[in-house]
Amino acid sequence: MGHARLERQLSAFLDNELTADDAQEVRAHLETCVACREELQRLEHVKRLLGSLPERAPAPQVWEELRERLDAQAPRESAGVLEAIRNAFRRPALALAAAAIVVLLIAVPLVKGRIDRLRAAEVGPDVFVREHALSAVADPFADRAYVGLLVTDANLVLISEPRSRGSVR
């Protein structure tokens, strides 16, 4: 790092705001650079002086003026947003599109939930039969051929191609 850049970092070095590596680099530079050492001394002096000054609260009217200015800005911004919405609704196509989006956002999860509930009721018995048949092989006397028939019949229903006889429907 060059002299100019290290010199700019002296203030941060003084306030312990540098990383360990950068601080080490500044420290090494200070050992060889008289100008930077003097600059650091000057900064330390200024810091000491500033530290010795008493703290003073701002005058009450400063806060009042600031608040008035903030209040004056806020309505202007919210009025801008409201105006934009009003403008949008003056165009019927935009208003319809917005309403449709709102309806869709509400309706889609509701409809999907209902469809899923009905679909679950539709496939449920076949899933249960298939799972039960697969579990039933733990019975040492279960007929594996019949278990195979039940499992495969349920498979067909689950791919929406039920056999005419044998599945639960």
Add this chain to the structure above:
Amino acid sequence: MRVSSRVLVLVCCAVILTAALPVWGQGGSRPVLLSGASAASVIQSVLSAPTLVDYEGTKILTAVRGEQAETVTILESYKRFGKLRLEFLSPESTSGRLIVDDGASSWHYEPSLHVVIRGPSFVTTSTRTDASAILKRYEARVLGSEQVIGRQTLVLELLPKEGRMTRRLWVDQATGVVLRTEERSQGGELLFSSFFSRISYSLNLPSALFRFHLPAGAKIFTFFLSGDPTQDRQELSRQAKFAVRAPATLGGSYAFQSGTIARHGALMAVSLLYSDGVNIVSLYETPSSKMAVPVLGTSMAMRNGRGRWLDLGYFRVVMWESGGISHAILGTLPAESLVAMAEELNTVKP
């Protein structure tokens, strides 16, 4: 010296073949089961058969559903350990269907749709179950011996200690393979029957028979529905995000085994497995907000409302809603037993 070595080798081969023949079942010089065998030893031979013998045969299944019965004819080939091939011959609605199970996965090919559906294996050769575990829950007796397709069998009757339904198995004395099965309700009605009309035993069926070859252009679906089973019922509630009703026992003798989360498309259900040591009952629970009660089967009165009853022949299903949860209970048990379990479950707090 050389000649005597050859004689020795020939003698050894003869000894090995003589020992293998009874297992093969064709020679039948020394059957696996003797005529006066106890029920325990007949059960043990049935449990051991899948690890001892390969076979291929024609099987005829009949399941009764309400007033109707469906008969299905299948070519069944089995190879140790846990490899199965099923080719469906009739009725027309199943004709050509092929299932190849290599013990790890099953492949189902439906020729009319030209689709292949891959799923978990449904063949187990577990030797964890032993005859004594079955005899704790079932009364078993050997009714006598009978000929089935020209082979000598012992007839084993299994009756659950709580009643419900009976099973009769015609067990090949030479191999332990069940050649005929009958399940009857407590009233004596036939619920299910299966029998081989022909069977050949083999020491070693070709492995290629149990390898699935994907037909060109077939569409493939993969259905592995359930997650990993757990015995921690609180963990199930956590995964399912609702309070699962999972009592330790159902119907007195059916103990909780494990539970999983079953998913298929929009459906998510907690699947709970109960067993009496042999027979399995499955219970499914899903929030009513996620699944309506299916409009299938017939409406029926229950103690705390109404439910639906579905007779699938071998399997029976009771479906009902209680406490914001849709339930389904499945098993081969008669209607009254499943309904009693459903009503018992309604009294269980999650």
